[in-house]
Amino acid sequence: MEHGSFTDNSAATFSLTDEDHTIANAVRFTLNQDPRVTFCGYSIPHPSEARVNIRVQTTGDPAREVLKDACQNLMLMCRHVRCTFDKAVEDLKQAML
Amino acid sequence: MAEGAGEEKKKFSIWDLPDVPMGQLPPHLELQRSRVSCNKDAPIHTESIQYSGAYASMGIDNSSRLDRFSNNFRVEVVRLNEDDIEFDMIGIDAAIANSFRRILIAELPTMAIEKVLIANNTSIIQDEVLAHRLGLVPIRVDPRLFDYLSENDQPNEKNTIVFKLHVQCKRGSPRITVKSDALKWLPNGSELVKETRNATSDSSSKPEIYTYFGCSQETVPEFVKNPIIPKYPDIIIAKLGPGQEIELEAHAVKGIGKTHAKWSPVATAWYRMLPEVVLLEDIEDDLAEELKSKCPVNVFDIEDLGKGRRRATVARPRACTLCRECIRGDDWEKRVALRRVKDHFIFTIESTGALPPEVLFTEAVKILEDKCERVITELS
Numbered sequence: 001m002e003h004g005s006f007t008d009n010s011a012a013t014f015s016l017t018d019e020d021h022t023i024a025n026a027v028r029f030t031l032n033q034d035p036r037v038t039f040c041g042y043s044i045p046h047p048s049e050a051r052v053n054i055r056v057q058t059t060g061d062p063a064r065e066v067l068k069d070a071c072q073n074l075m076l077m078c079r080h081v082r083c084t085f086d087k088a089v090e091d092l093k094q095a096m097l
Numbered sequence: 098m099a100e101g102a103g104e105e106k107k108k109f110s111i112w113d114l115p116d117v118p119m120g121q122l123p124p125h126l127e128l129q130r131s132r133v134s135c136n137k138d139a140p141i142h143t144e145s146i147q148y149s150g151a152y153a154s155m156g157i158d159n160s161s162r163l164d165r166f167s168n169n170f171r172v173e174v175v176r177l178n179e180d181d182i183e184f185d186m187i188g189i190d191a192a193i194a195n196s197f198r199r200i201l202i203a204e205l206p207t208m209a210i211e212k213v214l215i216a217n218n219t220s221i222i223q224d225e226v227l228a229h230r231l232g233l234v235p236i237r238v239d240p241r242l243f244d245y246l247s248e249n250d251q252p253n254e255k256n257t258i259v260f261k262l263h264v265q266c267k268r269g270s271p272r273i274t275v276k277s278d279a280l281k282w283l284p285n286g287s288e289l290v291k292e293t294r295n296a297t298s299d300s301s302s303k304p305e306i307y308t309y310f311g312c313s314q315e316t317v318p319e320f321v322k323n324p325i326i327p328k329y330p331d332i333i334i335a336k337l338g339p340g341q342e343i344e345l346e347a348h349a350v351k352g353i354g355k356t357h358a359k360w361s362p363v364a365t366a367w368y369r370m371l372p373e374v375v376l377l378e379d380i381e382d383d384l385a386e387e388l389k390s391k392c393p394v395n396v397f398d399i400e401d402l403g404k405g406r407r408r409a410t411v412a413r414p415r416a417c418t419l420c421r422e423c424i425r426g427d428d429w430e431k432r433v434a435l436r437r438v439k440d441h442f443i444f445t446i447e448s449t450g451a452l453p454p455e456v457l458f459t460e461a462v463k464i465l466e467d468k469c470e471r472v473i474t475e476l477s
Contacts, residue, residue: 002476016472022199023468029192032147033162068476071469073163077193078469080167081186082462088172088184089455096177 002064012063014054020044024052030070030077036061128436132373135435137424145190145439181447182454185371187440194368194442200461201366203354206240207451208258209233210347210359214289214307217344222335230334231262231347232359234277235449237328240362241460242319246350252287252308258325258349259283259308266337273337278330280347284320286310289346308348328450362457364447371441372417375434376409385409388433391422415443 004012016024024042031040031054039057056063122130129142170188186194213228220227238258246256260280266273291305314320335343354361374396380388381402388409389397398412417435424430446454 014476016475019468019472022196022204023465023472025192026196026465027469027472029147029190033149035149037149064476068473071473071476074193075466075469075473076163077166078462078466080163080170081172081189081193082459084170084172085184085455085458085462088174089177092174092177 004063009062009064010060011057012055014056014063014067016052016054018050019052020050021052024054026074027054027067027070030074031056031067033073034066034070036066131439133370133437133439135419135421135437137421137430140437145192147190147192175443177455179453180450181445182458183443183445186442186444189440189442191439191442194444196465197444197458197461198366198368200464201363201446201457202361204464205362205457205460206245206351206353207360207362207449208236208238208240208243208349208351209357210236210260210349211352212348212350213345214287214348215343215345216289217342220335220337220341220343227335227343227345231280232357234280234332234334235328235451236325236349237323237450238325239319240351240451242317243351245352252348252350254286254310254312254314256350257286257308258314259287260347260349261288261345262334262347263342263344264337265342266339268339270339272339274333275335275337275343276330277327277332277334279334280327282325283346284314284325287346287348307346362449362451363454364449366444366446368442368444370437370439371443372414372419373436373438374411374414374417374423375436376411376432377434378432380409380432382407384432388423391425392417393420393422394418397423 001015036058042054174184176183210231244256287307352360394416399407423433448454
């Protein structure tokens with residue numbers, strides 16, 4: 001769910017349900033790394049409710065696209081982590097044989 | 098220096114001066130960016146400088162492009178056993194490492210006993226306490242072979258595991274301890290029958306049962322090789338005196354740690370940053386002996402310089418537990434600097450037995466990828 005303004009789509013707040021710090025902090029990190037982003041942050045309105053608000057302000061690009069790119073980057077990072085870890089475990093198992 | 102040279106009409110940039118390293122941060126800023134300094138009273142520079150434009154005025158691009166991450170990221174496995182793993186992740190940020198830790202503890206599914214149907218319990222352990230203890234027993238089965246059981250589903254062989262426990266302590270025999278190996282797996286489903294309240298039901302009506310197994314779980318090849326049993330056979334569940342009996346059936350379903358901690362697949366999972374111990378000045382002779390004896394985990398070593406002089410060196414910085422004994426006392430803070438490397442994490446994962454720890458970590462990364470994908474599809 002995106003809360004933004006119709007005229008200016010470079011700044012918006014995205015409200016995600018059923019999420020918590022796990023994904024919000026990771027997405028906030030990748031958002032910060034993107035040079036198009038001027039401001040990003042997340043907040044949890046109430047701890048009993050599983051909802052996260054992610055605020056993105058960019059230098060002109062639509063906030064939705066920038067958030068999507070950040071999530072894509074996070075997915076690619078995870079994939080790389082997985083491949084590297086699997087290879088390291090394989091190498092160790094081979095060495096132990 | 099710039100003002101003096103300004104008298105000449107030549108313009109030159111301050112960046113041309115040889116002192117300023119080109120394309121790199123000056124050493125004190127690099128220290129702030131990449132190390133947490135653990136001082137006597139509190140650590141400083143603990144936040145990670147994530148903003149892409151943080152060092153823009155120095156001409157440094159702080160944004161981590163994916164290719165730079167892929168080149169610098171390394172994993173080194175230090176120890177791998179059947180139950181636990183210790184590995185180093187170098188080049189990753191605390192936000193992502195913490196996400197992995199949170200997912201390992203709370204969002205990886207496992208099988209655990211949820212419903213306990215008690216036919217007879219004359220022991221001194223109350224029904225609910227017995228059911229609670231049974232729920233915490235780890236079961237050695239791969240949870241990826243099962244589906245979730247929701248409210249509307251019927252319990253069948255794809256989402257339930259049924260165990261039976263029937264122990265009796267006969268009169269005259271000594272007290273017995275009921276351990277978790279007394280739980281017998283029933284691959285054909287529940288044997289108990291629901292009580293029908295209808296007194297006029299005739300004997301030809303089929304009795305209602307608790308689970309609807311279409312086929313026996315023994316037909317699945319994984320379970321032929323590894324029958325489903327609790328991982329540890331010596332967990333004490335209850336104790337019986339003479340004449341007491343427990344007869345019950347326990348149904349295990351799939352769940353995640355967020356709902357209840359019994360579904361957490363790790364005993365625990367934690368990470369710490371790599372400690373870095375730096376000697377700011379040469380420490381010799383008596384001071385070196387004092388330093389070596391202060392450290393409870395033997396981080397320091399003495400090396401001989403010849404002619405009876407000795408010097409302290411840092412031999413095992415990884416063992417440092419940050420007890421800060423080496424900087425306690427006068428003047429020691431000037432000689433020893435305790436730091437932590439911000440992007441080097443030593444991860445330890447202890448599994449309870451359902452899945453081997455390296456598989457647990459791979460599944461946790463997959464779950465983070467699935468969450469990202471869910472966010473992307475929600476946005477599109």
